[in-house]
Amino acid sequence: MRPRPVALTVNGDPATLLVEPRTHLADALREQLNLTGTHLGCEQGVCGACTLLIDGKPQRACLAFAVDCEGSAVTTIEGFDADPTMAALREAFSAHHALQCGFCTPGMLVTARDVVLRLGEIPEARLREELAGNLCRCTGYVGIVAAVQAVAAGRAPQPAAVPLVPEARRMAQPEAAAPAAAPAPRPAPSGGGNSLTERVAIAAPPDAVWAVLSDLPRLAACLPGAVLDRVEGDRVTGSVAVALGPIRARFAGSGEVALDAAARAGRLRGQGGDAGTGSRAEGEIAWQLLPAPGGSEVEVTLGWRLTGGLAQFNRAGLVRDVVRRVAQDFARNLEALIAGETPPPARPIGVLALLWGILRSRLFRR
Amino acid sequence: MKSAAFEHLRAASIGEAAALLAEGETRLLAGGQSLGPMLNLRLARPRRLVDVKRIPALRALAADARMLRLGAGWTHAEIEDGVVEDSTRGLLRHVAHGIAYRAVRNRGTIGGSLAHADPAADWLATLVGLGATVTIEGRAGEQRRLAVEKFCHGAFATDLAEDEVLEAVELPRLSPQARWGYHKICRKTGEFAKAIGIAVLDPGRGLARIVAGAVDGPPVLLPESSAALLASGAAAAGAALPEEVALRLAHLPAAEQALRLVALRRALAGLAGA
Numbered sequence: 001m002r003p004r005p006v007a008l009t010v011n012g013d014p015a016t017l018l019v020e021p022r023t024h025l026a027d028a029l030r031e032q033l034n035l036t037g038t039h040l041g042c043e044q045g046v047c048g049a050c051t052l053l054i055d056g057k058p059q060r061a062c063l064a065f066a067v068d069c070e071g072s073a074v075t076t077i078e079g080f081d082a083d084p085t086m087a088a089l090r091e092a093f094s095a096h097h098a099l100q101c102g103f104c105t106p107g108m109l110v111t112a113r114d115v116v117l118r119l120g121e122i123p124e125a126r127l128r129e130e131l132a133g134n135l136c137r138c139t140g141y142v143g144i145v146a147a148v149q150a151v152a153a154g155r156a157p158q159p160a161a162v163p164l165v166p167e168a169r170r171m172a173q174p175e176a177a178a179p180a181a182a183p184a185p186r187p188a189p190s191g192g193g194n195s196l197t198e199r200v201a202i203a204a205p206p207d208a209v210w211a212v213l214s215d216l217p218r219l220a221a222c223l224p225g226a227v228l229d230r231v232e233g234d235r236v237t238g239s240v241a242v243a244l245g246p247i248r249a250r251f252a253g254s255g256e257v258a259l260d261a262a263a264r265a266g267r268l269r270g271q272g273g274d275a276g277t278g279s280r281a282e283g284e285i286a287w288q289l290l291p292a293p294g295g296s297e298v299e300v301t302l303g304w305r306l307t308g309g310l311a312q313f314n315r316a317g318l319v320r321d322v323v324r325r326v327a328q329d330f331a332r333n334l335e336a337l338i339a340g341e342t343p344p345p346a347r348p349i350g351v352l353a354l355l356w357g358i359l360r361s362r363l364f365r366r
Numbered sequence: 367m368k369s370a371a372f373e374h375l376r377a378a379s380i381g382e383a384a385a386l387l388a389e390g391e392t393r394l395l396a397g398g399q400s401l402g403p404m405l406n407l408r409l410a411r412p413r414r415l416v417d418v419k420r421i422p423a424l425r426a427l428a429a430d431a432r433m434l435r436l437g438a439g440w441t442h443a444e445i446e447d448g449v450v451e452d453s454t455r456g457l458l459r460h461v462a463h464g465i466a467y468r469a470v471r472n473r474g475t476i477g478g479s480l481a482h483a484d485p486a487a488d489w490l491a492t493l494v495g496l497g498a499t500v501t502i503e504g505r506a507g508e509q510r511r512l513a514v515e516k517f518c519h520g521a522f523a524t525d526l527a528e529d530e531v532l533e534a535v536e537l538p539r540l541s542p543q544a545r546w547g548y549h550k551i552c553r554k555t556g557e558f559a560k561a562i563g564i565a566v567l568d569p570g571r572g573l574a575r576i577v578a579g580a581v582d583g584p585p586v587l588l589p590e591s592s593a594a595l596l597a598s599g600a601a602a603a604g605a606a607l608p609e610e611v612a613l614r615l616a617h618l619p620a621a622e623q624a625l626r627l628v629a630l631r632r633a634l635a636g637l638a639g640a
């Protein structure tokens with residue numbers, strides 16, 4: 001994307017930054033205005049080193065795009081020379097040895113000034129909570145807390161906000177919110193950590209279900225987001241598209257499928273990678289077809305290992321929820337296929353789907 | 367740790383934002399406090415972002431004797447500070463205060479959090495606990511309303527169609543007798559919850575809801591415990607909890623269930639003391 005001009009006020013002076021949309025405020029300030037007092041640690045909003053004021057409120061400069069700050073007034077650590085509260089904090093930080101390497105200090109000071117002005121004198125426990133969004137990897141919190149306490153001592157909090165009076169108007173009433181119909185309980189999973197078992201009911205006789213489960217291309221067509229590229233003997237290659245909220249990934253890879261027609265069971269082992277998120281997944285999916293009242297049941301056991309970018313996001317439970325939804329979509333698609341309906345259009349599925357997709361591609365190839 | 371390239375547009379109205387969404391590969395950007403890290407980690411690589419922060423309709427505020435309608439664009443900090451009215455006798459302000467850190471609360475919005483639908487986020491569980499409603503607007507200005515418990519389908523999945531925008535949340539106006547308890551378990555202050563328990567009791571409205579949040583999917587309402595709370599009080603609800611947690615959170619491993627049970631018990635204890 002081409003850089004475009006963004007006009008804003010920085011430390012009281014008008015400034016125009018020439019930025020790509022993806023450039024966050026901290027990079028723009030550091031690289032174009034040489035305001036290197038704004039430090040960058042994690043660039044994901046956790047460490048607090050880049051905290052500065054946007055329109056008078058402390059915010060993360062790594063989580064605000066410069067183009068989004070058009071018309072805003074930004075105050076960096078370089079802009080507090082005439083600020084009496086910041087002067088008192090600088091003095092106290094020095095007196096209490098509240099910095100060692102100094103990397104966290106600009107963000108720490110901006111946060112501390114806001115706490116002092118907004119809350120006044122508060123108990124130490126509350127102060128530590130308020131400072132929790134700024135990490136000091138020298139672990140010098142004792143000095144930092146003492147310095148902020150010294151400046152806050154005797155200060156009153158800022159007056160409570162007077163709530164805006166909403167426009168009075170009659171509105172449609174919400175749907176009844178009293179204890180709602182009980183949701184259907186979900187069956188207990190077996191396995192823990194990075195493995196789980198999900199049972200999927202399919203409204204079709206076991207023979208018909210096995211016919212699809214043992215036919216990889218047809219099986220793949222039922223798996224949301226899965227594309228089967230090649231089947232050679234028991235080796236399959238393909239890809240699985242994964243969508244988890246704003247996250248999109250396509251894992252391409254290969255695996256081996258083993259089918260046991262007598263037991264109506266199968267197993268797929270495989271691995272794949274997604275270049276976009278720089279992630280790799282490997283895993284195994286095993287499935288067992290069982291007769292059930294009203295049709296069939298497929299018991300699917302999934303085990304996985306995720307590395308790279310997506311793994312940073314690997315809150316194991318989320319995968320479980322995605323797998324649940326993939327399994328539901330799969331069951332629906334499979335029933336439609338068996339009923340002779342057109343296979344539904346492929347669409348991306350959740351992260352679990354990814355793993356499942358990989359497994360699935362193995363599975364279905366025969 | 368820099369975002370991949372994207373195009374950035376600013377929508378002046380909900381209709382404009384919805385029309386841009388309909389063109390595909392587009393995400394809305396409100397406060398960006400959840401989306402930002404995903405962009406910087408390059409987990410999310412949308413072709414285009416549409417800034418909705420300056421749409422006046424998303425900052426609307428309206429109320430009547432039974433409810434408060436809060437535009438989706440109000441920030442957590444504004445709710446925390448009482449800049450907008452809290453119709454829930456302090457629950458909204460309490461929850462807002464516990465979200466992430468002040469620097470994040472100053473930019474992140476209640477509507478953005480709901481639309482993002484992280485199962486561990488505070489607002490999703492809270493609004494299900496309150497029996498709140500969301501209002502949704504489409505490309506042609508058509509509006510619909512939906513209970514929050516039907517809005518969330520799963521982790522990061524909502525009922526929003528490709529070309530729909532979350533416009534506002536509608537919160538009940540609790541009566542002076544109403545009480546609530548909210549407990550969140552985190553390993554570190556400000557991080558996403560490991561478990562959330564919420565209990566709301568408003569005998570005047572016949573409202574009693576106990577909800578387990580941060581359960582990897584949509585928040586789970588516990589109707590039997592809720593009914594016990596309304597009929598016989600917090601102790602009876604507490605007695606009903608273990609069985610109902612085992613039943614309705616059966617999809618979680620035992621240790622994870624235990625964590626939710628603790629959060630729910632503490633929420634009930636908060637209710638008694640409120």
